[in-house]
Amino acid sequence: EAAVTQSPRSKVAVTGGKVTLSCHQTNNHDYMYWYRQDTGHGLRLIHYSYVADSTEKGDIPDGYKASRPSQENFSLILELASLSQTAVYFCASRGAQRGQNTLYFGAGTRLSVL
Amino acid sequence: GNSVTQMQGQVTLSEEEFLFINCTYSTTGYPTLFWYVQYPGEGPQLLLKVTTANNKGSSRGFEATYDKGTTSFHLQKASVQESDSAVYYCVLGPSNSGTYQRFGTGTKLQVVP
Numbered sequence: 173e174a175a176v177t178q179s180p181r182s183k184v185a186v187t188g189g190k191v192t193l194s195c196h197q198t199n200n201h202d203y204m205y206w207y208r209q210d211t212g213h214g215l216r217l218i219h220y221s222y223v224a225d226s227t228e229k230g231d232i233p234d235g236y237k238a239s240r241p242s243q244e245n246f247s248l249i250l251e252l253a254s255l256s257q258t259a260v261y262f263c264a265s266r267g268a269q270r271g272q273n274t275l276y277f278g279a280g281t282r283l284s285v286l
Numbered sequence: 287g288n289s290v291t292q293m294q295g296q297v298t299l300s301e302e303e304f305l306f307i308n309c310t311y312s313t314t315g316y317p318t319l320f321w322y323v324q325y326p327g328e329g330p331q332l333l334l335k336v337t338t339a340n341n342k343g344s345s346r347g348f349e350a351t352y353d354k355g356t357t358s359f360h361l362q363k364a365s366v367q368e369s370d371s372a373v374y375y376c377v378l379g380p381s382n383s384g385t386y387q388r389f390g391t392g393t394k395l396q397v398v399p
Contacts, residue, residue: 214392
């Protein structure tokens with residue numbers, strides 16, 4: 173069974189502070205993703221990566237940075253957290269081989285920015 | 287561009303009723319189409335997928351047909367149970383020009399006993 177672990181599971185941050193969300197996968201997958209979930213918007217892609225030391229912008233990258241130091245780890249960084257970044261964040265991974273197109277999600281991180 | 291549309295934000299049914307969740311998509315090429323389900327407090331998980339146009343996928347009593355003609359991928363279930371209460375996402379797989387999936391806005395299903 174694929175395993176994606178997110179930490180922390182919840183966090184309260186102050187406006188203007190720095191927040192780092194972490195994701196670790198043991199699936200040996202090449203692709204990793206960060207999604208944001210908001211009511212009425214579904215899941216929107218922030219950043220993704222298909223190889224270590226490289227990240228790509230998704231649909232809503234503004235205000236977020238990403239880091240992929242190894243195949244297993246993918247972080248989402250909010251340098252200056254804002255109220256509008258209050259949301260639930262999901263990390264996911266998938267393989268790069270033909271047919272490996274299923275996403276495996278972590279349990280999510282609930283972020284509240286006050 | 288690539289997009290997925292789910293018009294129903296919420297659906298409320300009684301147990302044993304028929305479920306129909308609408309999904310239409312816009313893309314070029316022949317991507318895989320997915321339905322993911324998300325239970326409270328969890329991340330989304332794959333419900334079913336179809337890789338070939340005009341084929342049907344099924345899982346746990348749910349069915350969806352990849353209709354290239356109408357660009358639709360509606361989700362159906364003949365008889366829902368309370369345990370089916372969850373959020374359902376229609377997802378468009380990567381096309382030849384992209385490397386990531388696109389999610390619809392989700393449909394929250396509430397099944398009352």
